[in-house]
Amino acid sequence: MRKKIVAGNWKMNNDLDQTIKLINELKSLITDSKIEIIIAPSFPFLKIAVDLTKDSNIEVVSQNVNDNSNGAFTGEVSISMLKSIGVNTTLIGHSERRAYYHENDELLLKKLNLAVENKMRVIFCFGEELSDRKSEMHFDVVKNQLKNTILKLDESSINNIVLAYEPVWAIGTGETATSEQAQEMHQFIRNCISENFNEEIANNIAILYGGSVKPANAAEIFEKKDVDGGLIGGAALNASDFFNIIQANS
Numbered sequence: 018m019r020k021k022i023v024a025g026n027w028k029m030n031n032d033l034d035q036t037i038k039l040i041n042e043l044k045s046l047i048t049d050s051k052i053e054i055i056i057a058p059s060f061p062f063l064k065i066a067v068d069l070t071k072d073s074n075i076e077v078v079s080q081n082v083n084d085n086s087n088g089a090f091t092g093e094v095s096i097s098m099l100k101s102i103g104v105n106t107t108l109i110g111h112s113e114r115r116a117y118y119h120e121n122d123e124l125l126l127k128k129l130n131l132a133v134e135n136k137m138r139v140i141f142c143f144g145e146e147l148s149d150r151k152s153e154m155h156f157d158v159v160k161n162q163l164k165n166t167i168l169k170l171d172e173s174s175i176n177n178i179v180l181a182y183e184p185v186w187a188i189g190t191g192e193t194a195t196s197e198q199a200q201e202m203h204q205f206i207r208n209c210i211s212e213n214f215n216e217e218i219a220n221n222i223a224i225l226y227g228g229s230v231k232p233a234n235a236a237e238i239f240e241k242k243d244v245d246g247g248l249i250g251g252a253a254l255n256a257s258d259f260f261n262i263i264q265a266n267s
Contacts, residue, residue: 020223022247055076
């Protein structure tokens with residue numbers, strides 16, 4: 018049985034006081050949940066977030082990680098640094114990292130391999146641009162992104178990966194893929210995993226949808242067979258909205 022997950026990516030939002038306030042609000046709301054709940058605060062506040070959530074069922078993860086173990090990489094954060102403060106999962110490949118910081122598949126594969134070597138769980142993000150969707154190349158784009166990264170891992174490594182499909186045209190735009198479009202792509206992704214590995218791995222891997230999920234549309238999206246939860250952006254910054262999205266996947 019694969020996991021149901023709701024993950025909140027806070028991106029570059031919330032100072033220290035706001036981080037503490039939001040975590041405490043979430044803890045007061047989320048007293049019991051059967052699904053996996055994840056938050057990804059900014060780097061400076063990861064340690065205090067870990068401390069604040071240690072007696073809860075909320076996991077704190079990082080938004081990114083460097084592709085080197087250590088060294089002269091000013092401003093970067095390594096896997097060992099994250100693990101030393103109790104962070105054992107990281108996002109890799111978010112569309113904003115790809116677009117604004119030019120992270121390509123080659124770099125992302127390096128990050129994946131390093132994470133796997135260090136037993137760091139990964140939420141791996143990928144998805145097509147609006148131009149890809151309009152030209153009906155979205156399936157090809159997604160398959161190539163998988164082929165160049167996740168599908169190069171071995172079977173034992175894939176078990177520590179969560180996939181997050183992000184239609185880039187539906188992030189921060191107010192646009193959302195229909196639940197049918199989400200299911201269609203998630204099923205396609207699961208088929209790609211099955212063809213490359215096997216059906217058991219494909220059936221066990223969690224695939225999240227990320228693209229303007231809100232309380233109003235969460236239940237419709239989450240009820241689809243191959244959608245196992247969501248990677249939530251803006252709505253994760255509001256405790257009530259995030260809680261309602263969690264409830265929609267419970």
